[in-house]
Amino acid sequence: MRLRRSLLxxxxxMPGMLQNIPVFEADVVMVDLEDAVPLxxxxxxxxxxxxxxxxxxxxxxxxFVRINGxxxxxxxxxxREILPALPxxxxxPKADNPEVVERLDTLLTEHEEHLGLEIGHFKIIPSIESAExxxxxxxxxxxxxxxxxxxxxxxxxxxxxxxxxxxxxxxLFSARTQIVWxxxxxxxxxxxxxxxxxxxxxxxxxETALIKRLGFTxxxxxxxxxxEIIHEVFRPSAKEIEHALExxxxxxxxxxxxxxxxxxxxxxxxxxxxxxAARVLKTAIAFGMIDFDLTDEVIHGEK
Amino acid sequence: MAxxxxxxxxxxxxxxxxxxPYVDPWNKKPEVLRATRPLVRRHPSDSKLLPSLRAxxxxxxxxxxxxxxxxxxxxxxxxxxxxxxxxxxxxxxxxMGIASSSIHDVHAEIIPxxxxxxxxRIETGVNGLIAQMVSKGELKCDxxxxxxxxxxxxxxTGEVEVDxxxxxAPCCDVTGNMNGVHGPSACGSLGYAYTDAxxxxxxVAVTDNLVRYPAAPISISQSDVDYVVQIESxxxxxxxxxxTTRVTRDPAGLLIAKYASExxxxxxxxRDGFSFQTGAGGTSLAVADNVRRLMxxxxxxxxxxxxxxxxxxVDMLEEGYFETLFDVQCFDTRAVDSMxxxxxxxxxxxxxxxxxxxRGCVANMxxxxxxxxxxxxxxxxxxxxxxxxxxxxxxxxxxCDVAAGAKLAIVVAPSMRGRLPVVRDSVTTxxxxxxxxxxxxxxxxxxxxxxxxxxxxxxxxxxxPVKDIRxxxxxxxxxxxxxRPVEFEDEVVALVEYRDGSIxxxxxxxxx
Numbered sequence: 001m002r003l004r005r006s007l008l009x010x011x012x013x014m015p016g017m018l019q020n021i022p023v024f025e026a027d028v029v030m031v032d033l034e035d036a037v038p039l040x041x042x043x044x045x046x047x048x049x050x051x052x053x054x055x056x057x058x059x060x061x062x063x064f065v066r067i068n069g070x071x072x073x074x075x076x077x078x079x080r081e082i083l084p085a086l087p088x089x090x091x092x093p094k095a096d097n098p099e100v101v102e103r104l105d106t107l108l109t110e111h112e113e114h115l116g117l118e119i120g121h122f123k124i125i126p127s128i129e130s131a132e133x134x135x136x137x138x139x140x141x142x143x144x145x146x147x148x149x150x151x152x153x154x155x156x157x158x159x160x161x162x163x164x165x166x167x168x169x170x171x172l173f174s175a176r177t178q179i180v181w182x183x184x185x186x187x188x189x190x191x192x193x194x195x196x197x198x199x200x201x202x203x204x205x206x207e208t209a210l211i212k213r214l215g216f217t218x219x220x221x222x223x224x225x226x227x228e229i230i231h232e233v234f235r236p237s238a239k240e241i242e243h244a245l246e247x248x249x250x251x252x253x254x255x256x257x258x259x260x261x262x263x264x265x266x267x268x269x270x271x272x273x274x275x276x277a278a279r280v281l282k283t284a285i286a287f288g289m290i291d292f293d294l295t296d297e298v299i300h301g302e303k
Numbered sequence: 304m305a306x307x308x309x310x311x312x313x314x315x316x317x318x319x320x321x322x323x324p325y326v327d328p329w330n331k332k333p334e335v336l337r338a339t340r341p342l343v344r345r346h347p348s349d350s351k352l353l354p355s356l357r358a359x360x361x362x363x364x365x366x367x368x369x370x371x372x373x374x375x376x377x378x379x380x381x382x383x384x385x386x387x388x389x390x391x392x393x394x395x396x397x398x399m400g401i402a403s404s405s406i407h408d409v410h411a412e413i414i415p416x417x418x419x420x421x422x423x424r425i426e427t428g429v430n431g432l433i434a435q436m437v438s439k440g441e442l443k444c445d446x447x448x449x450x451x452x453x454x455x456x457x458x459x460t461g462e463v464e465v466d467x468x469x470x471x472a473p474c475c476d477v478t479g480n481m482n483g484v485h486g487p488s489a490c491g492s493l494g495y496a497y498t499d500a501x502x503x504x505x506x507v508a509v510t511d512n513l514v515r516y517p518a519a520p521i522s523i524s525q526s527d528v529d530y531v532v533q534i535e536s537x538x539x540x541x542x543x544x545x546x547t548t549r550v551t552r553d554p555a556g557l558l559i560a561k562y563a564s565e566x567x568x569x570x571x572x573x574r575d576g577f578s579f580q581t582g583a584g585g586t587s588l589a590v591a592d593n594v595r596r597l598m599x600x601x602x603x604x605x606x607x608x609x610x611x612x613x614x615x616x617v618d619m620l621e622e623g624y625f626e627t628l629f630d631v632q633c634f635d636t637r638a639v640d641s642m643x644x645x646x647x648x649x650x651x652x653x654x655x656x657x658x659x660x661x662r663g664c665v666a667n668m669x670x671x672x673x674x675x676x677x678x679x680x681x682x683x684x685x686x687x688x689x690x691x692x693x694x695x696x697x698x699x700x701x702x703c704d705v706a707a708g709a710k711l712a713i714v715v716a717p718s719m720r721g722r723l724p725v726v727r728d729s730v731t732t733x734x735x736x737x738x739x740x741x742x743x744x745x746x747x748x749x750x751x752x753x754x755x756x757x758x759x760x761x762x763x764x765x766x767x768p769v770k771d772i773r774x775x776x777x778x779x780x781x782x783x784x785x786x787r788p789v790e791f792e793d794e795v796v797a798l799v800e801y802r803d804g805s806i807x808x809x810x811x812x813x814x815x
Contacts, residue, residue, distance in 0.1 A: 020554070
């Protein structure tokens with residue numbers, strides 16, 4: 001499982017920030033050519049981002065590039081400059097319907113053929129950021145094998161809804177839920193929107209805890225100072241890990257007794273409980289918190 | 304011309320002084336008795352009060368070629384030194400030396416008097432324009448950069464004779480009892496002025512807040528003071544202490560601070576009795592913030608915090624993380640306020656703080672200190688005096704003193720500033736020798752001195768980015784490119800004294 005808890009936007013037109021990309025501990029950096037870059041700097045940002053990606057060969061994180069929308073005059077130039085510098089994938093804004101993703105998929109395939117890369121090399125994370133996008137996201141989630149996650153963009157979403165975004169986010173609840181369902185059904189990760197107030201760490205923590213409970217696996221962010229809190233929230237607690245290990249131990253004993261269900265401290269342990277415990281352990285392993293050999297047989301039992 | 308042990312070319316003599324090239328941090332020993340000052344007798348009816356600075360300068364019988372001193376607790380709000388220099392000019396004095404504890408930007412006002420020959424020597428480190436102009440050869444003035452401990456030493460040994468010390472006293476009575484915690488120009492500690500009060504030939508208290516006898520508390524006492532002068536204002540209070548000192552918000556600075564605090568934790572020094580010093584810069588404060596959190600998590604009760612003191616350290620004292628603060632200089636209003644009301648917030652002299660030549664300074668008792676740098680090099684030498692431009696721009700402060708004293712000296716710096724790498728083959732100027740520096744922390748990696756193999760192993764175990772400093776230097780220069788070296792002329796415009804008085808480096812005129 002590739003961790004994508006924190007997806008940091010870095011403006012493509014700011015060399016001082018680009019050069020610090022290697023030091024920040026985000027799981028993914030998304031170099032932004034879209035909203036953070038004013039129109040008169042689109043070409044400069046493209047070149048800076050390309051040059052940075054070329055020089056950043058010893059990569060310690062996934063590199064995505066947010067291109068301009070496919071409905072703008074910039075997107076094709078973005079792809080032409082950026083793809084030869086080999087980002088891991090593209091963050092696609094305004095993925096209002098599956099056709100937009102399919103079109104990007106075709107463009108990426110053409111570039112891959114031209115560059116002599118394996119087809120499917122470049123991944124896609126589409127941004128669902130309008131009412132139309134939310135309604136269509138079930139289809140969008142299955143529109144291309146390149147998809148690794150669905151992402152939610154609340155700033156554009158609230159604009160399209162003609163509503164204000166609040167810190168507590170009640171207005172986003174339904175859209176978030178729909179996107180999580182679509183992603184889970186398609187077997188994708190799911191990335192929540194940015195939290196814009198970079199000085200309110202407690203509200204960031206509250207929002208991240210909320211979206212984790214809803215099922216999101218990561219969050220986009222605009223400032224490196226937000227990384228640590230997001231990682232803290234997504235990190236399983238020592239208590240959760242301990243419980244998960246107890247569950248694994250209990251189910252092992254159950255299977256040895258020839259049953260698939262057993263009681264642990266007065267609560268039933270069966271297959272879905274084991275699956276949830278396995279998810280906690282997978283995350284803990286990915287975080288480097290425990291050393292545990294979690295095979296399919298451990299989770300599901302021997303056939 | 305000889306090379307010192309760090310390979311720096313040191314002239315045999317400079318301005319008539321025979322120079323002693325630096326050898327190592329420990330072995331130079333004092334070979335003199337303490338300096339002294341004449342005893343005097345005061346009749347009970349004598350008055351020390353004089354009507355003006357001019358009268359005081361005359362009473363001190365200053366002649367051409369003598370030295371005066373002031374302290375720098377008023378920092379960029381100080382008006383006193385500028386007033387004194389103007390008076391000395393009006394008196395027709397020439398070839399005077401300034402042996403103050405530091406020179407700041409505000410003192411650029413004395414530049415015309417340096418040009419006129421009123422001032423020809425500065426026996427201390429200089430911040431800002433004067434030093435830059437001297438580096439360029441635009442101003443003739445001999446500068447000897449000394450650390451806080453080194454300056455105290457030079458007065459105590461008599462290497463520097465202060466003929467008249469003018470001590471700005473935010474609260475003072477007619478006999479010269481004074482403190483820094485009351486009055487419109489309150490600056491807190493008077494730590495740098497203690498040595499002047501004990502060793503200057505004449506001591507003048509200058510105050511804008513003359514109170515009824517006795518001024519209390521007494522930091523510097525009437526038994527050391529010759530004259531008292533009241534003037535309208537000592538300085539601009541808004542520039543004396545900052546109202547706020549703040550933790551950085553720069554993500555790279557925060558990352559540096561996080562790594563630095565991890566290094567402290569990994570070193571094993573963070574246990575009951577822990578002692579700590581850090582500066583007032585945003586990154587240093589972020590380290591303090593992290594250290595406080597680590598102390599809370601690990602239930603560690605420290606012994607003392609030291610150095611220039613900020614509100615952050617005051618909080619740590621009041622919350623029980625430290626039992627005592629040793630304060631040689633207050634950096635913000637909260638520190639001044641704390642010193643006024645909390646007996647565990649102790650004012651200490653620069654001599655007690657950091658002098659290498661006494662019977663033991665506080666710096667020797669430090670577990671850990673966080674220090675800054677304009678440049679570091681692959682031998683762990685640190686520069687804080689010049690910048691990569693070659694210009695002398697900063698005083699040393701206590702840098703080399705506490706690096707030598709503390710068990711763990713951690714230098715924090717960004718790996719690059721603008722387009723320039725901070726990690727160099729060789730620093731432009733050595734302020735603090737690599738022998739006394741243990742760890743260099745940047746946002747891209749942690750470099751540990753070869754003498755700490757255990758620490759390296761522990762940091763690696765914690766998955767921290769430990770890097771060999773030479774490889775790290777290459778890594779950074781791959782990003783920045785290798786800067787073209789600054790060209791210098793032969794002329795030496797400033798000496799950089801190590802704390803023991805040997806010459807660790809010189810500053811040469813920049814070839815423009």
